[in-house]
Amino acid sequence: MSVLFRGALILVIGTAVYAAITNKLNNKLTSYLWQSSLLVAISFMGIFLFEKLNWILALGIMVAPLTRAFAVRPFMALTTVEPPPTKRAARSRLRRLWREFIDTSWAEPYWREYGTSRLGQISTIVAIALLTSLAYGTAFSLIPLASDTSDIKKIISHGLAASLSLLLIGFFSMLNEEDTxxxxxxxxxxxxxxxxxxxxxxxxxxxxxxxxxxLFMYVALTLFILSIFAPRLHRASKSAFIGDQTELREYK
Amino acid sequence: MTGILLLGVILPFAIPILIYLPLRHKTPLLAKRWLPSFVAGLSLAFSIALAIDVTHNATNNEPEFSKTVLFFVDIHVDALSAYFLLLVNTVAFFAALHIPSFLEADSERPSTRVSEPTQNWFHQIVRWLNQKLSTEPAFLLLFSSFHVSMLLVPLMDNLALLWLFIEITTIVSAPLVGYRQDVKAEEAAFKYIILSSTGILFAFLATIFLIGNVPPELAGLEGLNWSTLRDNLPPKSNIPFVEFIFLLALLGYGTKAGFFLLHTWLPDAHGQAPSPVSALLSGVLLKSALYAILRFYVITNLALGDQGAFTSSILLAVGLVSLVAAALFILKENRFKRVMAYHSLEYIGIITFAIGLGTSLSIYSALFLMLAHALIKALMFLGYGLVKRAYAQNGIHEAADITGVFQQMPAASLVLSLGGLALVGVPPFGVFLSKFMILWTAIHIAQAKPLYSVAIGLFLLSIALIFAGLVNHLGKLLLGKSPVVIQADKQRRLLFVTLFILLAIIFGLGFSTWPITPLLTNSVEILCRGACS
Incomplete structure (x- = not known):
């Protein structure tokens, strides 16, 4: 299980790398969906690895990545562009509510235009490789691994490395991307x-x-606020690109 | 006793209920506008009583803090938290007094665009919220929530909750920054929420790592408490990890505190927010983040057992760089509120530098500067807000066109010029003495460590440049010929009285700090654990 867990951690980093490299927002969203699903799997595997993590607790914490996996597209659609006027489709009530929630067809054309990076793909790959090495270097210097290190300590060390990698890659993506x-x-x-x-x-x-x-409350509230603010900013400045938000820039 | 006082302190919790429950339609508009100031005044009175209570307990050699459970949450009240509560409430009270005037002027603003109709329930919710966020009840609700969240920060013993409430301050203050809903306000709000939310994640990571290092015998939620960690973290164990945790906390909370390079949201948000909100952002929010850093500072010093050597070196460098950067920004041509925001960078730099010096005297000065800065910035933002509204009523909306204030509004020019002098630390204002004490400590240390001489030189040069920069900006605002004639206004005159009271408090603190001296000395004792030479 320990090997499987570490394998899942590498896959999680892989999804983050792909999200940072790809130039299409739609692909970023798909890789995020995979990343969240992998986190659900990691929570599940944790039951067999950590003493205090039982089934009920694991199911409870799985709610967070599961919700994000389902909600990311509708929320991202709202942050991309203001929704058009719609008419209520005549379907059964529950199905209609679900359809209305997941319907992102009006934003998808924009997703093809969004997602371009400032740096080229090769430079992005080099930067990400450096950041991932930095994350692993930091993690292994903080929790050193030796041949007699216990399995749980190895997991913690690798987990720290993966978590720092996601943190650095995510941060790099924020600096590197061109649209909000x-x-x-x-x-x-x-x-x-x-x-x-x-x-x-x-x-x-x-x-x-x-x-x-x-953490769940924080993400939910932040996403909600962003889904209100991002379209307002787009409407006011008539652009979703960071480079066009120059009203407050002191050095234009 | 402490529990009752605490309930009084967090009274602003009641405002959302008063605004949104049955009273909503029956309460006159004016009463609703004055509600935050009334409740902030009551909360201020309770926080003064709490400060006296805490001081009294400390002088009787009782434990330095008292713990109370309120709504299932461990509340920690010591001299440091009582001091911060006092700081939050004083600024919030004066800022709230200016809300009715701001809202009255703002009521003339055209309402926000109504979007095309939609029948999608999810979009309907988001649109409803979007429209509600720029209404007057929402402003009052968000302002009070902002106030309450900042009151809860110094009361939290639980470090995870401390983080949560600091994050909540961002969530409730971002809509206030973007309240006007024009392109500049939207840009500022977006930048603010994105940068703060990103930065605060690092602080969350620091909290996770810290808790992950808690010894197994501290199982249970008590292990998350600052007071438990302070007393039980084994000294000199896992040193690189503890240092890493402090750096993450500094990076995370430092984004909210506005250290150099993490400060980019600061001039935008302070510049675009309505004046009462700018006063809270600048006067209090930055200090709440500093408060969190101070709590980590104590734990780190005790865990490292190095007499504060590691934290001091980091804080000294961060503080000095922020101060020097602030001087360069202030010298530049800029709008007045942005210049004020850069003064926050200056003060955060000086305060951090003083804590980094790591002596009782410098920490005492740093704590005093926090209060002095909060009061002076409230004075400057609120005073400038009155000037801006008076000019806007006469058709001058661009900040760059506001000149000749001395000619048209002598009271305002007196408030702004005396506030400006207090800000740059001219005697007899208390800031002068604090800066002098910090410098004196640095000179004392430099005798043993010559490298400090460079820091002293940069410190003095920056302060001199900042003085010149502010005189230049104030000169442009106050002198010259006004493009319009400003008529006297009774309500405005009353608001200037509140500013003169604030000015009197600032002036009085320059002569004696006796009302807050016990709180300051006890706070220094708390912060000096594991450090201070």
Missing amino acids: SSHIMGLLVMENGMFLAAIVFLADTDFLFSFFIG
Whole structure:
């Protein structure tokens, strides 16, 4: 299970790398969906690795990445562009509510235009490789691994490395992306890094659940506020690109 | 006793209920506008009583802090938290007094664009919220929530909750920054929320790592408490990890405090927010983030057991760089509110530098500067807000066109010029003595460590440049010929009285700090654990 866990951590980093490299917002969203699903799997695997992480607790914390996986597209659609006027489709009530929530067809054409980076793909790959090495170097110097290191310590060390990688890659994406929606995607990747850190560091403590509630609330509220502010900014400045937000810039 | 006083302190919690429950339609508009100042006044009175209570307990050699459980949450009240509560409430009270005038002037603003109709329930919710956020009840609600969240920060013993409330300050203050909903305000609000939310994630990581390092015998939620960690973290264990945690906390909370390079949201948000909100942002929000850093500072010093050597070197460097950068920004041509924001960078730099010096005297001065800066910035932002509204009523909306204030509004020019002198630390204002004490400590240390001489030189040069920069900006605002004639206004005159009271408090603190001296000395004792030479 320990090997599987570490494999999942590498896949999580892979999704973050892909999200940072790809030049299409739609692809970033798909890789985020995979990343969140992997975090659900990691929470599940944690049951077999950490003593204090039981089934109920694991199911509780899985709610966070699951919700984000489902909600990211509708919220991102709102941050991309203001929704057009719509008419209510005549369907059964529950199905209609669900359809209305997940309907992002009006924003998808914009997603093809958004997601371009300032740096070219090669430079981005080099930068990400450096950041990931930095994350692994920091993690292994803080929690050194030796041949006699216990399995759980290895997991914590690798988990710390993966979480720092997500944090740095997400942060780099925020600096590297050209539009506000991709900017927000960077923030979401960073937040997944926090989730991972919380699992590996707090799974064997009594604080795990309270931390997840705090983290979940924070993400939900931040996304909600951003889904209000981003379109307002786009409407006011007539652009979704960071480079066009120059009203307050002192050095134009 | 402490519990009752605490309930009084967090009274602003009641405002959302009063605004949104049945009273909503029956309460006259004016009463609603004055509600935050009334409640902030009551909360201020309770926080003064709490400060006296805490001081009294400390002088009787009782434990230095008292713990109370309020709404299932561990509340920690010591001299430092009582001091911060006093600081928050004083600024919030004076800022709230200016809300009715701001809202009255703002009521003439055209309402925001109504979007095309939609039947999608999810979009309807977002649109409803979008429209509600720029209404007057929302402003009052958000202002009070902002006030309450900043009151809760110094009361939290639980470090995870401390983080949560600091993040909540961002969530509730971002709509206030973007309240006017024009392109500049939207840009500022977006930048503010993105940068603060990103930065604060690093602080969350620091909290996770810290809690992950808690010894197994501290199981249970108590292990998350600052007071438990302070007393139980084993000294000199896992040193690189503890240093890493402090750096993450500094990076995370430093974004909110506005250290150099992490400060980019600061001039935009302070410049675009309505004046009462700018006063809170500048006067209090930055200090709340500093408060969190101070709590980590104590834990780190005790865990490292190096007499504060590591934290001091980091804080000295961060503080000095912020101060020097502030001097360069202030010298530049800029709008007045942005210049005021850069003064926050200056003060954050000086305060951090003083804490980095790591002596009782310098920490005492740093704590005093926090209060002095909060009061002076409230004075400057509120005073400038009155000037701006008076000019706007006469058709001058651009900040660059506001000149000749001395000619048209002598009271305002007196407030702004005396406030400006207090800000740059001219005697007899208290800031002068604090800066002098910080410098004196640095000179004392420089005798043993010659490298400090460079820091002293940069410190003095920056302060001199900042003085010149502010005189230049104030001169442009106050002198010259006014483009309009400003008529006298009774309500404005009353508001200037509140500013003169604030000015009198600032002036009085320059002569004696006796009402807050016990709080300051006890706070220094708390912060000096594991540090201070």
